[in-house]
Amino acid sequence: MPDPVKPRSKPDLVCPAGSLRALQCAVDAGADAVYLGLKDATNARNFAGLNFDDAQVRDGVAYAHARGAQVLMALNTFADARDPSPWFRAADRAAALGADALIVADSAVMAWCRDHHPSLRLHLSVQASATTHAAIEFYRQRYGIQRAVLPRVLTIEQVAQVARHTGVDIEVFGFGSLCVMVEGRCTLSSWTTGCSPNNAGVCSPASAVRWNDTTAGVEARLNDVLIDTYAPDEPRGYPTLCKGRFVVDGRRDYALEEPTSLNTLTLLPRLIDIGVKAIKIEGRQRSAAYVEQVTRVWRAAIDAAAGPGPYSVAPAWTAQLARHAEGQQQTLGAYDRPWR
Template identity: 80%
Template sequence: MQSTVKNRPELVCPAGSLRALQMAVDAGADAVYLGLRDATNARNFVGLNFDDGQIRAGVAYAHEHGVNVLMALNTFAGADDTSPWFRAVDRAVELGADALIVADTAVMAHARRQHPVMRLHLSVQASATTYAAIAFYRERYGIQRAVLPRVLTLSQVAHVIRNAGVDIEVFGFGSLCVMVEGRCALSSYATGKSPNNAGVCSPPSAVRWIERAGAVEARLNDVLIDRYASDEPRAYPTLCKGRFEVNGVRDYALEEPTSLNTLELLPQLIDAGVKAIKIEGRQRSPSYVAEVTRVWRAAIDLAVSSNRYAVLPAWSEQLNRWAEGQQHTLGAYDRPWR
């Protein structure tokens, strides 16, 4: 028996390149998010992101297919010079972005002052975990959507939605972080650069791969993050996902490589009033973007049109191929001790 069609959350998908953007659009994204090739966005990897010509082409392609383009300007402006972030806001508006994803209050203020009709989304990097915090940004800077950090339970998400007065976006799939986003200073001690300003947890300039005694060491500058056998798959080194010896046991001391996957909670997220579901992964391949987008497009369409929603085995099989560490978690949504 078919139900009354529920409110359909927007599917927001990553685009680290023009090809990834096009594949996300073709796979059914409602919106794509991207960044410039500089420290104004939180995925500032070499070889990723967009120059002006690519943004124009991407915006044209997305708009031709009825898809919105969100520009991530979601790092914190440098204390010595805010002008690169202000210029990035102006560029995003001129290049045709439909909304800006922002974290820094100075950047929000500039956008509100210079481009009052531009839609603002509060980035997960702003670390707003309560409806009162979100209300401040709404009242002071006019934000229209907030992306929640991945530390809230389902009931807490619902509570924020009922009281925040703006659209709420949550992450549905992708890599996790043990920190409350925007508050991480961990990698700064090893690399000398903050992920909240430089736009990457482990800057390539700090990454070292050293062959020693038949093994490969992964280091951030002089800090040993992991040691791999010569034939063992190697992960990009980050402090929080390193393997360390603690009390004589070598294991993942802070966090195992794993991906958030909330497919089984999709009906509850929709019932709670979530307005958008985000897929993490601007640093991932276009193939990742395309396949994950297709799975989530099918899942959302089924969840909003039928009372008999269930996670299909084929969906799980497809997502398993792209999960970090080939394992999934519900993250903070699953707290059996509560």
Template identity: 75%
Template sequence: MASISPPELVCPAGSLRALKLAVDAGADAVYLGLRNATNARNFAGLNFDDGSLREGVAYARARGRKVLLALNTYARANNPQAWHAAVDSAAAADVDALIVADIAMMAYARERHPQLRLHLSVQASATTAEAIDFYQRHYGIQRAVLPRVLTLSQVGQVLRQTGVEIEVFGFGSLCVMVEGRCALSSFATGQSPNNAGVCSPPSAVRWQDRDGAVEARLNGWLIDRYEPDEPRGYPTLCKGRFEVEGSTDYAIEEPTSLNTLAILPDLMRMGVRAIKIEGRQRSPAYVEQVTRVWRQAIDAAAAAPDRFRVEPSWTAALGHLAEGQQHTLGAYERPWQ
């Protein structure tokens, strides 16, 4: 089969350093957020102010790459101005697109900055062509990021039924895959991830030494207990170990990373416009290494899709970086229809 058009490789940037490494390693676009609650990765020490945002856009633009700004939480009723200001900052910095979930912010952006390209965030939970076309018709969105709940065939159905560009996640941490609809952390902390900007607010996380082991707690709730030689993940309720009917194990979701390298040619043949790498909260070194692997893989699949194979070196590199050092195809290979 002849070569096919490669999708954009969209990589995370939790800092200016990560942005530069992603661009240099081959990202077609980077996505980032501001240092406030408008951003669903609102961790201390990460993200961008207006000055670093402008510098990042200039760095990427000089190398022919794009910058996308994530405005992917929902505005608070008592202070929507912070979200309005984030839209204004995106427009002032001349980002290539705004990734947005809140329809009020879509309306504000379309009214105040009609030249600003809008992408529908995964936090909007749009899983059908009808839902995506609603956002396109009323708010002019030009790309939609699909939640990680669809099988491969369902992704294909969406692509056949909408003219909106489709972006899918290719690699990175998984949750219980109900983006935009999860209430687990609200139960434990009283803070919604759709408003507070993070699943497990750092202020609620505690690590406690007990009997030679380390306990991870979220607002007092025991999430996990790690022995001295066990790797420790960031404590989230969905990936905690709990006692259920006398057995202690991962009750909801096991720590693992999505890895779609094995189905990359299939996604490309379907017409997926962009592959997204998760991980704005991860280190610049992580971003650089994952970007390099995916750049090589996309280029190889585009040049010869029928001869594409996952190189052992790619698997080894991603395995070292995966959560729990495990890979999965997630919903793509699950039998539900």
């Protein structure tokens, strides 16, 4: 008789919470951890209608902890050099409110947490754009980080290389909007809108987005810059400059990246085997229904991929995620570069 296949180590499922209701939906649907931010510039999804005040954080922490889930606080923007104290106070608030870990990008904020809250776990934010094990090890040795969230620009072989050479837990994005730039520090949108994506909470602030009906179709503009023109029945993606269609050498196409969502369901066993400790779902700006439905799919997929039996992507999972994909398209992104 062949030896039974041993179960794989199960990674944490880390899900977004832009509201208390979304947090509750994520926990009820099987999230191991939720990540959230305060209603200020200390987190990278800082815009109206999202995020938590102190009372909501307290309620969310109690709800999650009662059901065995953790709460990660995103303090993932870069502190204002003129006055970093709001970021320091936010770290103090997170500790007092019972957060299990802080997701941090700014080294000054990390130093504050190291010195004032040494027992609070630090996770290196994707905003820090650490893509090598040497960079991650620097943050571990200097500030004591215990997990690093990798940017969405690495191949799976590069992820494996990083995981193999650092003692820090590695977290990767599994599903959601795909950023192809230096995360949080792209200058395309700030050049067009005058607002930093890192502090404005979004690449394309609602105040700058324009949808214009024309004889040629529906124009998507960011202020005065034409990003794309859609046929009346054509799916419309979130209007960002990096995902627009432009004329290059006489050909109109997506010059940098298509409006599409990352979906790594097919890669789950490989990600687990190379030592990834957490799978992150993007979408704090999305609805509670999105959070619930996507979390349920990924809970089932991770349980199946980490189990002793054979793994395959269920058609129902793919169909469910397709309904939430940007531009109704899905990709493996940089994990699989066919031109290599």
